[in-house]
Amino acid sequence: xxxxxxxxxxxxxxxxxxxxxxxxxxxxxxxxxxxxxxxxxxxxxxxxxxxxxxxxxxxxxxxxxxxxxxxxxxxxxxxxxxxxxxxxxxxxxxxxxxxxxxxxxxxxxxxxxxxxxxxxxxxxxxxxxxxxxxxxxxxxxxxxxxxxxxxxxxxxxxxxxxxxxxxxxxxxxxxxxxxxxxxxxxxxxxxxxxxxxxxxxxxxxxxxxxxxxxxxxxxxxxxxxxxxxxxxxxxxxxxxxxxxxxxxxxxxxxxxxxxxxxxxxxxxxxxxxxxxxxxxxxxxxxxxxxxxxxxxxxxxxxxxxxxxxxxxxxxxxxxxxxxxxxxxxxxxxxxxxxxxxxxxxxxxxxxx
Amino acid sequence: xxxxxxxxxxxxxxxxxxxxxxxxxxxxxxxxxxxxxxxxxxxxxxxxxxxxxxxxxxxxxxxxxxxxxxxxxxxxxxxxxxxxxxxxxxxxxxxxxxxxxxxxxxxxxxxxxxxxxxxxxxxxxxxxxxxxxxxxxxxxxxxxxxxxxxxxxxxxxxxxxxxxxxxxxxxxxxxxxxxxxxxxxxxxxxxxxxxxxxxxxxxxxxxxxxxxxxxxxxxxxxxxxxxxxxxxxxxxxxxxxxxxxxxxxxxxxxxxxxxxxxxxxxxxxxxxxxxxxxxxxxxxxxxxxxxxxxxxxxxxxxxxxxxxxxxxxxxxxxxxxxxxxxxxxxxxxxxxxxxxxxxxxxxxxxxxxxxxxxxxxxxxxxxxxxxxxx
Amino acid sequence: xxxxxxxxxxxxxxxxxxxxxxxxxxxxxxxxxxxxxxxxxxxxxxxxxxxxxxxxxxxxxxxxxxxxxxxxxxxxxxxxxxxxxxxxxxxxxxxxxxxxxxxxxxxxxxxxxxxxxxxxxxxxxxxxxxxxxxxxxxxxxxxxxxxxxxxxxxxxxx
Numbered sequence: 103x104x105x106x107x108x109x110x111x112x113x114x115x116x117x118x119x120x121x122x123x124x125x126x127x128x129x130x131x132x133x134x135x136x137x138x139x140x141x142x143x144x145x146x147x148x149x150x151x152x153x154x155x156x157x158x159x160x161x162x163x164x165x166x167x168x169x170x171x172x173x174x175x176x177x178x179x180x181x182x183x184x185x186x187x188x189x190x191x192x193x194x195x196x197x198x199x200x201x202x203x204x205x206x207x208x209x210x211x212x213x214x215x216x217x218x219x220x221x222x223x224x225x226x227x228x229x230x231x232x233x234x235x236x237x238x239x240x241x242x243x244x245x246x247x248x249x250x251x252x253x254x255x256x257x258x259x260x261x262x263x264x265x266x267x268x269x270x271x272x273x274x275x276x277x278x279x280x281x282x283x284x285x286x287x288x289x290x291x292x293x294x295x296x297x298x299x300x301x302x303x304x305x306x307x308x309x310x311x312x313x314x315x316x317x318x319x320x321x322x323x324x325x326x327x328x329x330x331x332x333x334x335x336x337x338x339x340x341x342x343x344x345x346x347x348x349x350x351x352x353x354x355x356x357x358x359x360x361x362x363x364x365x366x367x368x369x370x371x372x373x374x375x376x377x378x379x380x381x382x383x384x385x386x387x388x389x390x391x392x393x394x395x396x397x398x399x400x401x402x403x404x405x406x407x408x409x410x411x412x413x414x415x416x417x418x419x420x421x422x423x424x425x426x427x428x429x430x431x432x433x434x435x436x437x438x439x440x441x442x443x444x445x446x447x448x449x450x451x452x453x454x
Numbered sequence: 455x456x457x458x459x460x461x462x463x464x465x466x467x468x469x470x471x472x473x474x475x476x477x478x479x480x481x482x483x484x485x486x487x488x489x490x491x492x493x494x495x496x497x498x499x500x501x502x503x504x505x506x507x508x509x510x511x512x513x514x515x516x517x518x519x520x521x522x523x524x525x526x527x528x529x530x531x532x533x534x535x536x537x538x539x540x541x542x543x544x545x546x547x548x549x550x551x552x553x554x555x556x557x558x559x560x561x562x563x564x565x566x567x568x569x570x571x572x573x574x575x576x577x578x579x580x581x582x583x584x585x586x587x588x589x590x591x592x593x594x595x596x597x598x599x600x601x602x603x604x605x606x607x608x609x610x611x612x613x614x615x616x617x618x619x620x621x622x623x624x625x626x627x628x629x630x631x632x633x634x635x636x637x638x639x640x641x642x643x644x645x646x647x648x649x650x651x652x653x654x655x656x657x658x659x660x661x662x663x664x665x666x667x668x669x670x671x672x673x674x675x676x677x678x679x680x681x682x683x684x685x686x687x688x689x690x691x692x693x694x695x696x697x698x699x700x701x702x703x704x705x706x707x708x709x710x711x712x713x714x715x716x717x718x719x720x721x722x723x724x725x726x727x728x729x730x731x732x733x734x735x736x737x738x739x740x741x742x743x744x745x746x747x748x749x750x751x752x753x754x755x756x757x758x759x760x761x762x763x764x765x766x767x768x769x770x771x772x773x774x775x776x777x778x779x780x781x782x783x784x785x786x787x788x789x790x791x792x793x794x795x796x797x798x799x800x801x802x803x804x805x806x807x808x809x810x811x812x813x814x815x816x817x818x819x820x821x822x823x824x825x826x827x828x
Numbered sequence: 829x830x831x832x833x834x835x836x837x838x839x840x841x842x843x844x845x846x847x848x849x850x851x852x853x854x855x856x857x858x859x860x861x862x863x864x865x866x867x868x869x870x871x872x873x874x875x876x877x878x879x880x881x882x883x884x885x886x887x888x889x890x891x892x893x894x895x896x897x898x899x900x901x902x903x904x905x906x907x908x909x910x911x912x913x914x915x916x917x918x919x920x921x922x923x924x925x926x927x928x929x930x931x932x933x934x935x936x937x938x939x940x941x942x943x944x945x946x947x948x949x950x951x952x953x954x955x956x957x958x959x960x961x962x963x964x965x966x967x968x969x970x971x972x973x974x975x976x977x978x979x980x981x982x983x984x985x986x
Contacts, residue, residue, distance in 0.1 A: 158856030159849045160591035163864075256472045260494070260809070331585055332657055340480040340583045341809050416849045417842065418657045419585025421810040422494055432835065521905035524941035588849055595861045602875075609877040609955070615941045623942060624877065651848045656838035752899075752947070 133225055137214055144367055145360040146176040152363070152411055159415045186352035191254045194349065198252035203354045205245025206361035212238045213368050218292045220381045220395030231292040232284060235372060236277050239327070242365065243269040246329075246336065249358070250346035261345030264422055265336040268326060271429040272333075275323035278437040282316040282444045283309065283376045286453065296380040300389070304379040308453050312444040317377050319433050319440070324369035325410055326425070328362060332417040333425060370406035371399075378402050469497055476505045480583055480813045483823030487800075487812075494808045499801040507827040514787035519545050519619055519754045522787065527613035529791060530825035532572035533767035535608075536565050538617040540774045543698055544763040545619040548756040548778065555700070556744040557621045562700040563634065563737050564608070564616060566730040570641070571600040572768035573723050573730075576820040580720065581652050583817040584661050584810075589652055596644055599637045603630065619754055621747030634738050638731055645727060653724065662717035666803045666815035669714055676802065677795035680770025681726065682819055685719035687712035692766035704736045716818040723820075753782050769793055769820055793825035874957040879940040882909075882933050883956040884973035891981040892974055894952035896928040900944035908937035909944055928974055935961060936969040950984050 112132075116125040150165065150173065157164030165172035190199060213235050215225040228234050243265060250262020284290060286309050287298045299305055306313045326333035337345030347358045374380060379402075381395035388394045420428065447453060475486040484505035490498035510529060514522045519541075526537035539561055546553060574597040581589025601611040607627040608614035616623055652658050668678070673686045683690060691708045693701040709725030711718030756778035764773045770792025777786040796819045804812045852859060865872070874880070886892050896913040910932040915924045931953075945955055953973065963969060 155853070156587075159853045160588050161595055161852060161856070161859050161861045162591065163860050163862050256470065264494075331587075334585065335810075338585065338810070340585070340813050343478065412846060412850065412853070415588050416651070416845050417586060418581065418652070418655060418661060419810070420657055421661060421808060423808070424657075424660055517905055520903070520943060521941075524905060524939060524943070527941075591861075598861065605878055606875040607877070609875075609879045609942060610940065613939070613941075618946070623946065627875075627877070647848055650844045652845070654841045655845045656841045659841075 137211065137225065141211060141214060141364060142360075145363050146180060148363040148367060148407065149179075149359070150176045151407070152414075155408065155411045156415050159412075180356060183352055183356040188352045188354060189349070191349050194254045195252040198248050199349075200354070202245045202249035202252060203350065203357035203361075205248065206242040206365070207245075207357045209238055209241040209245075210361050210364040210368060214364070216292065217368070217371050218296060218375060218380055219399055221293075221296075221392065223396060224293065227291060227293050229291045231295070232280055232290045232372075232376070235368075236273070236280065239365070239368065240269070240273055242361065245358075245361075246346050249350065253346070253349035255349050257342045257344075258346050258348045261336045261338075261342050261348070265329060265346060267422070268329070268333060268335065268425055271426060272323045272326040272433075275319055275429060275433045275437055276327055278434070278441065279316040279320040279323065280372070280376060282312060282437070282441050285441065285444050285448060286313070292375055292380070295375060296382060299379040300382055300386070303454065304377065304382070306377040309444060309447070310454055312440050312447060313377065315436065315440050316444075317373070319437055320373055320377070321406075321409070322428075323433060324373065325413060326429075328365045328369055328410075330362075330366065330410060331414040332420050334414075334419060335422055335425065338419055366407060366410060367403065370403045370410065373406050374399065374402040467492055474812075475502075480816060481823070482579065482821060485797075485821065485823045485826070489809070489812070491809070496804050496807055496809065496812055499804050499812065501797055501800060503827055505827065506824050508824075510828045511787050511789060515783060515785070518782050519756065519784070522784070523617060523619070524613070524615045526789070527615055528824060529789065529828055530767055530769060530772070530793065530822050531612055532575060532822055533568055533769065533772075534613050535561075535568040535604075535616055536765055536767045537772060538615060539565060539699065540763055540765040540767075540772050542617040542619050543765065544761050544774045544776050545754065545756065547763055548759070548761040548776065549619070549750075549754070551620055551748055551750070553621055553748055554744040554746075555742045557746060557748075558700040559737050559741050560622060560626055560746070561617065562704070563734055563741075564604075564614075565699070566733050567600050567603060567634070567637075569768045570727055570730045570734075571597050571604075572820075573727050574600075576723060576768075576817075577648060577652075579820075580817045583813050584658065586652060586655075586658070589648075592644075592647070592651070596641055599633075599640060603633045603637065606630070606633065618747065618750075620750040621745070623747075625746040626741070631738055631741070634734060638734055638738070641727075642731060645724070645731075648724065653720070659717065661810070661814055662720060662818070663713075663715060665716045665807060665811045666818060667713075667715050668799065668803055672799065672802065673714075676799040678770070678799055679792050679795065680766070680768070681719050681722040682770065682796055682799075684708060684710045685722045685818075686714040692764050692771050696764055698763070698765060700737065701733075704733050706733050716814050719818040755780060755782050756784070764790075767792060769822065769825065770796060789828060791825045791828060793821055793823075797821060797826050874959060876957070877955075878957045878959070879942055879955040880958045881935055881940075881956050881961060882938065882944060882953050882973065884931060884953050886975055886978055887981070890975060890978045892952060892978050893950045893981050893984045894928050894931055894974065895950055895980060895984055896926045897949060899947040899949060900953060903943045903947035905941060905943065906937050906939060908934040908939075910934075927980060931973040933971045933973050934969065935971060936966060952984075 113129065116129055119125065154164040165175035168174040168178045190196070216228050216231055216234055218224040246265045247262045250258040250265070283305050286305055287295045289295060302308050306317055329336045337347065347355055350358060381399040383389055383394065383398050469490055469492045472489050472491060473486060474489050475481040476484040481487065486502040486505060488500040488502060489496055508528070510525050513525060517525065523538050523541050526541050527534040529537055574593045578590035578593030604614055605611050607630050608616040668682070668686050670686045670688050673683045673688060687710055689708045689710045694708055706729045709722050709729060711721050756776065758778060758780045761776045761778065762773060764771050772792055773790030775788040775790070776784045779785040800815065804815050884892050884894060896911055898911050901909045901911050911928055912930040912932065913926055913928045916927055918925045942955060945953055
């Protein structure tokens, strides 16, 4: 585990205070609390950002009442949701119904732990990084499926089934487009991937045409993974009311809601790590300043998130069969061909 | 027991029913649709009406002819001026009252503005129904200008009640002409934007082309009128076939598209917006001088008999039938509302399509539920 | 080949749509169309013809123009106007004349159709531009339009 300076002092202090095993446990708990705090703050901020961006695109003003310029709006909303009654349907499968909201939020938290925010801030630099992220993030869909199933509501059920079909299909594209880039790096470990980009330039430049195609496919599939417009069939409000979380209220609804936004953050963060050099600055202008690394990372993530929000507020929604057509007839074949092209390019040494 | 059943036929599916409405975002009101679905595929649609029935036709029997007019505001609230005009035209027809040209022209201009406002709202809601939420706000930005014109001249934004039997309630406001001209100029720059935002969008085209196919024969058999009928290639428009007000003095086309799908109904409405703009442009500089009202008696009594007048609202043909027994109240009033006939074909059109398509088909007919229930 | 041209035109159409929303996003600080309603209460002025509620104007001597002829009551389609009137002896002429006791107006039933204002022969009632009509109790929507102690204007003849 690598830590920035001020954390290293805490680390040393903890180890000097108590036996090694206890120090380790306390340290883990502290890190977990730190990540949870980041999780909540990032989720609430993204909800606020979404509302502002929606408002600006739609010629509105957006939240501007709670706090200066409306910055505390989502905190007020969260407090309201905490205080609300948890309703449910009579014949719901109560155990699964209560369990389901934790799946998306837990899987999102686990993925958050392997992200590299800077060269030093990374909770666990697992050597199968990308693979770990893809596999863990697919647990989230179980929460949606269970939630829709256990609610005992037909609208929820349709939403959940749609989600199952959609996420299972698009995980292929996410995996394959990331695989295209892994060909270039030769490693699944996130720190290694960023190290490759430090010397050879960002991967989207290194891999030029196939990398750009892979990025486009990743963005489409990533948007679909997070169930956002144009792929928000799961909660298509004009068709299904609210989709899988129709019967959820209060904090259980908030879990789903927060998890959706954190998933968006994760998709953007992975895109930044793989395609845009993670915490590296453009052309290495500020690489020697360590504290700027997370700033660069978050700025790039913000850019990708902005793009996804822009999609959401522009495009109509696809139909369920069109979503599958897009995946199986367009994205998947193109992706497979793209991998072959990438392999040939690497073989011939045509990378930039 | 259950497992045995699964082993016997593991892929057996069952149809199930869901209630779409009365409270549902896509029904735009309190329409209840009983859907029989197999998975996502619609087997049957049963509209269940009556949630917003206010017995307007019965209420008309107890009202004087001046009072009937304001009730029709509440039927198809998006074409309220045209509804009012229909009643007034019927009463004027019965009284054999010739209204001045000024009234005719102003009625036509305001009617076309109403049609534009209605189509703008439809465009915004269409986008919203198929998932593009931003269209709603762009449409309302432009609709706001029309509403301001109405508010200044007619006194209200939605239920204007601007017509009275024999003319208009007020003369036009001095700012009316300038405001309408400014709106026409503004909207001509914004309509192409509607196209680039939604019409050309590949997702939109995939969602609408080839969906809800309606042949011309079907449309006529089910009594579909308005943009729905013209989207199936039948060029029938009451403004052309039975001109009223000043429609016989202006040049306009009846836009028709022959595909009969959601997309062609969409295109008809977009083309109608251009036509409305052209009608307004032709008339706005040539409003004749004269009175805005023919004096009528305080208590209008229609001669004994039956009177019928048809007009073209934003949704199709509205017919007003008044059966008078010579009293100050009508004996019977019947409104042939376009929404009701257009709804009757919904089941026929949406069988075999998916839930998402049903929403698009409903949006393409632009149902206004108070118009269906009355 | 149409497979690839489909992709090309599809992406192009998506980018066209994004350029429209993107343009408004960039221009957002100057382009909001929202009315800042509770903040602009002082400057917000409704149009003169806007129909908010029926009022009966009184002049400085607490005189109104209503003769109690009940034309508005008859013209009203939904019975939102009730006039309670009486006959009193006029001091100057000695004749019995009709005067209103209370001109009761039910805003909760009113559809703001303007027929009563049109029907009034003496222009005693007009439409006001007030639109903030929400109250906590429904009984507050039943209003007496003539002020207490008010009299009919001497110019107004029945």
